[in-house]
Amino acid sequence: MAKFDSKTFNPEAFGKYMTAIPNVKLNKLRESRAVVGDERLRETFKNNSQTGTVYATIPYFGLLGGEAQNYDGVNDLTPETTTTYDQGVFTYGRMNGWTEADFSYDVTGGTDFMANVRRQINDYWNSIDQDVLLSILKGIFGMSATGTNKVKEANAEFVEAHTLDISAEGAEHTTEAMCMSATTLNTAIQKACGDNKSKFSLVFCHSSVSTNLENLKLLTYLKYTDAEGIERDLAMGTWNGRIVVIDDSLPYEVVPAVEANEGGGIKAQDAYTKYTTYILGEGAIGFEDVGVKVPYEMSRDPKTRGGVDTLISRKRNAVSVGGVSYTKASQATNSPTNAELENGKNWTLVNDGKAAIPHKAVPIARIISRG
Numbered sequence: 001m002a003k004f005d006s007k008t009f010n011p012e013a014f015g016k017y018m019t020a021i022p023n024v025k026l027n028k029l030r031e032s033r034a035v036v037g038d039e040r041l042r043e044t045f046k047n048n049s050q051t052g053t054v055y056a057t058i059p060y061f062g063l064l065g066g067e068a069q070n071y072d073g074v075n076d077l078t079p080e081t082t083t084t085y086d087q088g089v090f091t092y093g094r095m096n097g098w099t100e101a102d103f104s105y106d107v108t109g110g111t112d113f114m115a116n117v118r119r120q121i122n123d124y125w126n127s128i129d130q131d132v133l134l135s136i137l138k139g140i141f142g143m144s145a146t147g148t149n150k151v152k153e154a155n156a157e158f159v160e161a162h163t164l165d166i167s168a169e170g171a172e173h174t175t176e177a178m179c180m181s182a183t184t185l186n187t188a189i190q191k192a193c194g195d196n197k198s199k200f201s202l203v204f205c206h207s208s209v210s211t212n213l214e215n216l217k218l219l220t221y222l223k224y225t226d227a228e229g230i231e232r233d234l235a236m237g238t239w240n241g242r243i244v245v246i247d248d249s250l251p252y253e254v255v256p257a258v259e260a261n262e263g264g265g266i267k268a269q270d271a272y273t274k275y276t277t278y279i280l281g282e283g284a285i286g287f288e289d290v291g292v293k294v295p296y297e298m299s300r301d302p303k304t305r306g307g308v309d310t311l312i313s314r315k316r317n318a319v320s321v322g323g324v325s326y327t328k329a330s331q332a333t334n335s336p337t338n339a340e341l342e343n344g345k346n347w348t349l350v351n352d353g354k355a356a357i358p359h360k361a362v363p364i365a366r367i368i369s370r371g
Helices: 011-020 024-031 039-046 102-107 113-140 149-161 184-199 207-215
Strands: 055-061 084-101 163-165 200-205 220-225 231-239 242-246 252-255 272-281 285-289 296-301 308-321 324-326 347-349 364-370
Touching: 011 113, 011 296, 024 242, 039 055, 039 084, 039 285, 039 308, 084 113, 113 200, 113 285, 113 308, 113 364, 149 163, 149 347, 163 184, 184 200, 184 272, 184 364, 200 207, 207 242, 207 272, 308 324
Parallel strands: 084 324, 163 364, 200 242
Antiparallel strands: 055 084, 084 308, 200 272, 220 231, 231 242, 252 272, 272 364, 285 308, 296 308, 324 347
């Protein structure tokens, strides 16, 4: 392996080395089939069919429909037509760098701090991509105000049908029912997609939610064997056969306590926290690494602090969301920020300008619960 300084660093060899390191978390997401490769993204952004493209509108084919006609040897057949919709897909780029000083190496007896950077870089980018995914999901559930009247109605219908909120008190909610239980997941996916509920394969939840599931013995953690042959737990498990990814960056909201006011009819309520859990189905997210010109490089500054080396890393990925179109309505540069991905103005159900696809065709749902 090349040394980490600007004279001997081989970016091509380093890139191959990093590619060879298994990305365990991404591999598990791929195994769930919720995050999948997308040939359309490769053709559009990677295989030079549209050089320099950062956003594209690609065809999204509708399902066959119409009633079957009677075949009786008398009546003529009247053929149906299929609808072709447009889907907006996009790329995002991220970069970062890590600097280590020569003096740190000198005073620690030759500790290789850059080797530590090298060991962690795949996990770092995995967490960055996961943050992007969570921003996309937040934006999708804010998309009700986008499009024509019929499309707006469809977007609003999607948000309502694909959300199961059990966090609020009510006649049908006991205190226990406001937290996750053995039946919550099945109820949420049936509400969202009806007889298509079997397509759901991945759950994103906060550690407070996963702890509740553990206590109910509903969650089993997955394990993997590292390069040294040691078996380790992953920060993900399974719930009803679906991969569970645990991430404390998932949305949550602290609801303050309310004092009783008998004259005003207000009931006292303790403070509590609402957590959002996302559920994804097979093919919900299309994801492709479309590459950059220089993914890794070293920069040496011999003057600063007696000499420092900086490892710079750049990534660029393309994303599609099954049944949902990215509109780019509010995006300032060629790469959307996480805040822009969270903006509901940038998302709508796939549509032809007049009507949107049925919301049941979109395998994305969320549960809002107490921890």
